[in-house]
Amino acid sequence: MSYIVDxxxxxxxxxxxxxxxxxxxxxxxxxxxxSDAVDSRSITDMDRGEEVSIPADDVSQPIFNHxxxxxxxxxxxxxxxxxxxxxxxxxxxxxxxxxxxxxxxNSGEGxxxxxxxLSQEEFLEFLFDDLALPNLTKxxxxxxxxxxxxxxxxxxxGVPAKLSVLRSLKAAKARRIALSxxxxxxxxxxxxxxxxxxxxxDEVGARRLMLEIExxxxxxxxxxFLDTNDLRYNLHVKRPVPTSQAVMFCLMDVSGSMDQQxxxxxxxxxxxxxxxxxxHYERTDIVFxxxxxxxxxxxxxxxxxxxxxxxxxxxxxxxxxxxxxxxRYSPNxxxxxxxxxxxxxxxxxxxxxxxxxxxxxxxxxVQYFAYVEITKRNHQALWREYQQVARRFPxxxxxxxxxxxxxxxxxxxxxxxxxxxx
Amino acid sequence: MSRKPxxxxxxxxxxxxxxxxxxxxxxxxxxxxxxxxxxIEIIRSDQMMDAYASIGMPLxxxxxxxGKQFVEVEKSYQSGAMGLAYEIVIxxxxxxSYLMEENSMTMQALVxxxxxxxxxxxxxxxxxxxxxxxxxxxxxxxxxxxxYISSCEERYGVAEVExxxxxxxxxxxxxxxxxxxxxxxxxEEEKRRQAERAEYVQRNLNDLxxxxxxxxxxxxxxxxTFPAEPQENLLYFIEKxxxxxEPWQREIVRIVRKIAQYFYxxxxxxxxxEGWASFWHYTLINRLYDEGLVTDGFMMEFxxxxxxxxxxxxxxxxxxxxxxxxxxxxxxxSDLKRMCDAPTDEDREWFPDIAGANWLEVLPAAxxxxxxxxxxxQFMSPRVMREFRLFGILDDDEDSEIEVRAIHDHGGYRRVRxxxxxxxxxxxxxxxxxxxxxxxxxxxxxxLGHTQHQRRPLGASTEDVLKHLHRLxxxxxxxxxxxxxxxxxxxxxxxxxxxGQDAA
Numbered sequence: 001m002s003y004i005v006d007x008x009x010x011x012x013x014x015x016x017x018x019x020x021x022x023x024x025x026x027x028x029x030x031x032x033x034x035s036d037a038v039d040s041r042s043i044t045d046m047d048r049g050e051e052v053s054i055p056a057d058d059v060s061q062p063i064f065n066h067x068x069x070x071x072x073x074x075x076x077x078x079x080x081x082x083x084x085x086x087x088x089x090x091x092x093x094x095x096x097x098x099x100x101x102x103x104x105x106n107s108g109e110g111x112x113x114x115x116x117x118l119s120q121e122e123f124l125e126f127l128f129d130d131l132a133l134p135n136l137t138k139x140x141x142x143x144x145x146x147x148x149x150x151x152x153x154x155x156x157x158g159v160p161a162k163l164s165v166l167r168s169l170k171a172a173k174a175r176r177i178a179l180s181x182x183x184x185x186x187x188x189x190x191x192x193x194x195x196x197x198x199x200x201x202d203e204v205g206a207r208r209l210m211l212e213i214e215x216x217x218x219x220x221x222x223x224x225f226l227d228t229n230d231l232r233y234n235l236h237v238k239r240p241v242p243t244s245q246a247v248m249f250c251l252m253d254v255s256g257s258m259d260q261q262x263x264x265x266x267x268x269x270x271x272x273x274x275x276x277x278x279x280h281y282e283r284t285d286i287v288f289x290x291x292x293x294x295x296x297x298x299x300x301x302x303x304x305x306x307x308x309x310x311x312x313x314x315x316x317x318x319x320x321x322x323x324x325x326x327x328r329y330s331p332n333x334x335x336x337x338x339x340x341x342x343x344x345x346x347x348x349x350x351x352x353x354x355x356x357x358x359x360x361x362x363x364x365x366v367q368y369f370a371y372v373e374i375t376k377r378n379h380q381a382l383w384r385e386y387q388q389v390a391r392r393f394p395x396x397x398x399x400x401x402x403x404x405x406x407x408x409x410x411x412x413x414x415x416x417x418x419x420x421x422x
Numbered sequence: 423m424s425r426k427p428x429x430x431x432x433x434x435x436x437x438x439x440x441x442x443x444x445x446x447x448x449x450x451x452x453x454x455x456x457x458x459x460x461x462i463e464i465i466r467s468d469q470m471m472d473a474y475a476s477i478g479m480p481l482x483x484x485x486x487x488x489g490k491q492f493v494e495v496e497k498s499y500q501s502g503a504m505g506l507a508y509e510i511v512i513x514x515x516x517x518x519s520y521l522m523e524e525n526s527m528t529m530q531a532l533v534x535x536x537x538x539x540x541x542x543x544x545x546x547x548x549x550x551x552x553x554x555x556x557x558x559x560x561x562x563x564x565x566x567x568x569x570y571i572s573s574c575e576e577r578y579g580v581a582e583v584e585x586x587x588x589x590x591x592x593x594x595x596x597x598x599x600x601x602x603x604x605x606x607x608x609x610e611e612e613k614r615r616q617a618e619r620a621e622y623v624q625r626n627l628n629d630l631x632x633x634x635x636x637x638x639x640x641x642x643x644x645x646x647t648f649p650a651e652p653q654e655n656l657l658y659f660i661e662k663x664x665x666x667x668e669p670w671q672r673e674i675v676r677i678v679r680k681i682a683q684y685f686y687x688x689x690x691x692x693x694x695x696e697g698w699a700s701f702w703h704y705t706l707i708n709r710l711y712d713e714g715l716v717t718d719g720f721m722m723e724f725x726x727x728x729x730x731x732x733x734x735x736x737x738x739x740x741x742x743x744x745x746x747x748x749x750x751x752x753x754x755x756s757d758l759k760r761m762c763d764a765p766t767d768e769d770r771e772w773f774p775d776i777a778g779a780n781w782l783e784v785l786p787a788a789x790x791x792x793x794x795x796x797x798x799x800q801f802m803s804p805r806v807m808r809e810f811r812l813f814g815i816l817d818d819d820e821d822s823e824i825e826v827r828a829i830h831d832h833g834g835y836r837r838v839r840x841x842x843x844x845x846x847x848x849x850x851x852x853x854x855x856x857x858x859x860x861x862x863x864x865x866x867x868x869x870l871g872h873t874q875h876q877r878r879p880l881g882a883s884t885e886d887v888l889k890h891l892h893r894l895x896x897x898x899x900x901x902x903x904x905x906x907x908x909x910x911x912x913x914x915x916x917x918x919x920x921x922g923q924d925a926a
Contacts, residue, residue, distance in 0.1 A: 002460035014472040015492040022489030062883030070878030071818035075842040078736020079813040086826040116493040
């Protein structure tokens, strides 16, 4: 007889460990493939897996085998015109001679790369490998403003909605067994006695026993099926949870000097930051602020694609950011990140104001503020003012220059590199 | 045709699988098939990929190469380049067969007949499996191996364990005793004796490597050669004699060696095993049809997958990839039955003992006592050679052309059969490499001898394998390749110091 077992409900991903080990072993190759992908991909599909190819030589597992050469006899099927003693020109393209013997599969595969698909999760894992959000722990401990309920065992009283049926019936059964034990033992004995009495024809005894049985059954029936004492309720306790939400402010100059190419680069940078934050926080909001001489909060589409002309007043954006924080994102509840992209143009008079705004109003509130300057030209006043900010707030402020698309990921990587705990 | 078919549609259910299994089992028993009890497991396609990746072992230790395998299977499956096998069957007692849930009822029935009765009876009957593997102990042993290796990982680190496993895997094909009967695997025993063994081996080693403080005046004439005779089982030799291995490393070498030994019979009986299973699924299902238990539609589906499994493209066909073991094995077994039932004059001349005999006796004998090589040599009839239109060629690199040595005609049958049989000789397929010498008193170097077969040199990865061997041995390793008693090439690891500059 055969046993038939349904294994379909067994755990998935039995090979996960082996897969992880494989990825770990070829980390170097995969890292390279991932960072190449960031450079070449279009902006909108950063969030998917990637095909990785590794040179076949690097993943091969060597064994002793026969090389080309020597003499070999091989039997093939499907003869049509050959007779014994025929001489055939050797087929070109090496000594494959029709695929080789039986199952010699490694001879046919040749020099192809070993190609496989990295899942989206693994892709991001490798993308943000050894990066960390600065100052994450500091704020995570701070914000204890929200709570969640956790299961914490059972209690004997509570609201009906939290009744635990299983536990209650268990308790009821235990009580019934305990309370009726003596009566059931007597009942059993009486029944046996009755059987014996009827068999012996002892009618008086039988009648007495029947009465006794009736009494006992009545007593047993009086033990209630479910009693108030039996009821059990699920207990939930309120636990504070560290704030796990972030808001990201994207600040961008949209004045005439910012062309579409520069905006694209900025967008890539924002996107990386957004994906990175999303991995760390349960909830991530984005606020888009664009500015020329005046700042305005806009949606994504407008942020990246509408064109404006005119001069540039960076401080307007910083001011608006402060206003938005005050109005909607209390630093007690939110981890605040700022990312500003610009080509470096600003009214010269405005740059010292920007520095002051950052130092006094914004940096005390935010986790981190990164400024990227996308330009190939020399730095201007804004960069120099920000340098002073960076000196005073090395923990929370950083600035970098991006010249080409291929700089974006390295710069991002540099900004968020894991640091030694200070 | 009076009976009602077991099922009409193509959907399967557990009740139906049970019903089909019962009927197929009944017919198999009537034909005298002796099997282990069956354990049929229904799995999903991703579980099938898991099973693939761990080379069919129901529980394997962790290693990156299985991950690589998985990634490869997953990719070709998802891109549609490859279908998954309908089943995997494990040589264990009870015999475990995996059935995929995607299969139709017909396919499930085919697979039950093929695996649960065909392969199963082969595992139980064939002499190689009987002597080399212990079906009742394998699952426990694999579990032991897995736990042992993961405890090593905890203690010595994943990277260290991985190194040893990498090296062992490189030598896995040289971890089998080809001639000596191995001790049966038993997990209980292994566990109990493992500590004892570790200590014992270590002590013996010290004896072998004891360096007596004698002066340098050792006379070369009384130099002991060690080992006394060449050793073919490289992993066994390493396990017992490698000077520097830790006890746990020796145990891992042993585990890989034992598993290699377990799979060795399968590598030697591909044609027979698949041919036998195919013959029986064909016979059993046809019998079901004769009894009216399956419908015409069922039969159409069955025959269509039966023929595609047994398809043998010719050598010039674009998908040709060697001889299909299913097709060849099936043809030989079917032809044996035909010779018993309706012998021709040719059969009487070639197989006087078989022609006209009872096929229910001839076939089991042809399954029990042979491996592929001897099976083909013994039972492939001229008729099968004609059907396959087999021809043997000689591909010699000293000759500018390829010579056709024999074809499926009167003068060539014996030659073709001989050539094909030797093609299934594992000894010819893998290079013949043995341990010939250890320089016990000198630099402790290990010398391997490779005896070339028909002047065939070693492949490109030889140097890499030597690196692995060097890692296990701990001292220099030399491989000498000889042809007609002359050394034609020498590989060394590490490369000699004189040429140390270009050592990669």
